[in-house]
Amino acid sequence: MTKPQVIATEAEFLAHALALEQESVDRYEELADAMETHNNREVCDLFRKMADFGRKHAAEVERLAAGTALPRLEPWEFKWADDEGPETGEYADIDYMMTPVQALRFALANEKRSRDFYALVAAYSPDRTVRKLASEFAEEEAEHVTLLERWIARHGADTAMQDDLDPPNIVD
Amino acid sequence: MNPIPEQPRPKDYKSDVKPVWCPGCGDFGVLNAITKALASLRLPPEQVALISGIGCSSRVPAYTSLYGFHGIHGRALAVGAGLKAARPDLNVLVAGGDGDGFSIGGNHFLHACRRNMNMTYIVMDNEVYGMTKGQASPTTAPDWTQSKLTPSGTLSRAFQPAAIALAAGATFIARAFSGKPNTLAQLIVLAMQHPGFAFIQVLSPCPTFRPEQKEWKNIVRPFPADELPTSDPALAALHCQRDDGMSTGVIYVEARPVWSRSEMEKTTIEDIEQEFRS
Numbered sequence: 001m002t003k004p005q006v007i008a009t010e011a012e013f014l015a016h017a018l019a020l021e022q023e024s025v026d027r028y029e030e031l032a033d034a035m036e037t038h039n040n041r042e043v044c045d046l047f048r049k050m051a052d053f054g055r056k057h058a059a060e061v062e063r064l065a066a067g068t069a070l071p072r073l074e075p076w077e078f079k080w081a082d083d084e085g086p087e088t089g090e091y092a093d094i095d096y097m098m099t100p101v102q103a104l105r106f107a108l109a110n111e112k113r114s115r116d117f118y119a120l121v122a123a124y125s126p127d128r129t130v131r132k133l134a135s136e137f138a139e140e141e142a143e144h145v146t147l148l149e150r151w152i153a154r155h156g157a158d159t160a161m162q163d164d165l166d167p168p169n170i171v172d
Numbered sequence: 173m174n175p176i177p178e179q180p181r182p183k184d185y186k187s188d189v190k191p192v193w194c195p196g197c198g199d200f201g202v203l204n205a206i207t208k209a210l211a212s213l214r215l216p217p218e219q220v221a222l223i224s225g226i227g228c229s230s231r232v233p234a235y236t237s238l239y240g241f242h243g244i245h246g247r248a249l250a251v252g253a254g255l256k257a258a259r260p261d262l263n264v265l266v267a268g269g270d271g272d273g274f275s276i277g278g279n280h281f282l283h284a285c286r287r288n289m290n291m292t293y294i295v296m297d298n299e300v301y302g303m304t305k306g307q308a309s310p311t312t313a314p315d316w317t318q319s320k321l322t323p324s325g326t327l328s329r330a331f332q333p334a335a336i337a338l339a340a341g342a343t344f345i346a347r348a349f350s351g352k353p354n355t356l357a358q359l360i361v362l363a364m365q366h367p368g369f370a371f372i373q374v375l376s377p378c379p380t381f382r383p384e385q386k387e388w389k390n391i392v393r394p395f396p397a398d399e400l401p402t403s404d405p406a407l408a409a410l411h412c413q414r415d416d417g418m419s420t421g422v423i424y425v426e427a428r429p430v431w432s433r434s435e436m437e438k439t440t441i442e443d444i445e446q447e448f449r450s
Contacts, residue, residue, distance in 0.1 A: 092351055168380050
């Protein structure tokens with residue numbers, strides 16, 4: 001396990017948790033729009049559904065944070081393991097011909113990173129309240145992981161990218 | 173334009189127009205970073221103008237709630253410079269691609285660096301002309317053979333944006349990766365706060381015509397933090413020359429007088445007319 005930057009206060013933790021969900025929602029909406037533009041309706045709907053889940057989680061965090069003055073952190077000041085929040089999928093991992101199963105795998109990877117982030121905070125924070133909250137959040141993310149794994153199993157084996165019979169990179 | 177909230181979020185700077193970029197395109201990350209930078213700076217949209225040229229990446233003004241001008245091919249910097257001269261109170265961002273900026277607009281690029289007007293130029297560099305279906309651009313490696321127009325490669329040395337910006341006199345030079353939008357947002361903030369011409373070359377993969385660029389995320393790494401940024405042009409040049417083009421961060425920062433309209437205003441119309449009469 002790589003030792004993360006320490007999140008020491010409840011306010012700092014909640015600021016991270018809120019940003020994690022909000023960034024994830026924004027990204028899923030952005031990706032859904034892109035899929036809609038490129039006529040991949042199934043994956044578009046799936047990303048919209050993921051954004052809806054994220055909005056609900058963000059609302060839960062906001063409820064928890066009510067009455068707490070959260071620090072305003074600039075995007076580059078968050079203590080993520082990488083450049084962006086753990087539940088924010090990378091643009092590069094998307095393709096306009098991706099299948100719903102591939103989209104679910106994309107979402108699964110996001111949820112796993114999120115679970116691992118909270119688990120690390122729970123393991124390393126010096127603050128007992130933060131450790132407790134982070135453990136609960138990690139458990140919730142683990143439930144999402146299990147749920148997505150079930151969905152993937154239900155959709156059957158992984159498939160190759162769909163074929164485009166008129167690909168954009170072929171010059172006529 | 174709607175007033176921005178006290179603590180704006182990046183989406184407050186986005187318009188209702190949805191990008192038509194291919195899913196996986198690096199330009200999404202640049203749009204994301206621009207809006208994050210503006211939210212960090214808490215700039216009201218009406219105080220910012222985003223000017224572009226032609227190409228996939230040059231569609232970016234339409235996707236923001238800022239003043240925008242989708243200009244003509246290669247002339248984004250000329251339009252941006254004109255706007256800055258006429259409205260020095262505006263924050264002028266200029267954006268476009270490598271073909272637009274370094275080929276058709278190459279001469280404007282050189283003189284914008286030299287003139288040092290207070291504006292920020294963001295080039296989304298994917299080493300290809302994407303909108304016209306995948307031809308070699310100035311930054312394409314000479315051995316790239318995937319276009320029917322250059323089946324034996326380009327036979328030309330690739331343009332070195334950072335090194336050329338340095339030689340031409342840019343006072344803020346940085347390179348970034350679109351797959352790291354939060355780091356890029358910070359660079360855009362620094363660039364916009366820099367007094368003078370700030371240039372950011374953003375490595376922005378094209379998944380459609382350069383699918384091999386998906387690997388960039390595993391290749392990019394920061395410049396050595398102990399040596400850069402520098403205000404020593406020789407040291408900056410050394411790093412630009414040594415590097416394979418995949419290192420990111422601020423390379424060069426120099427304090428130099430900024431082009432100002434007030435200097436020009438010392439000359440009156442009467443003075444100019446007198447000069448023609450004499």
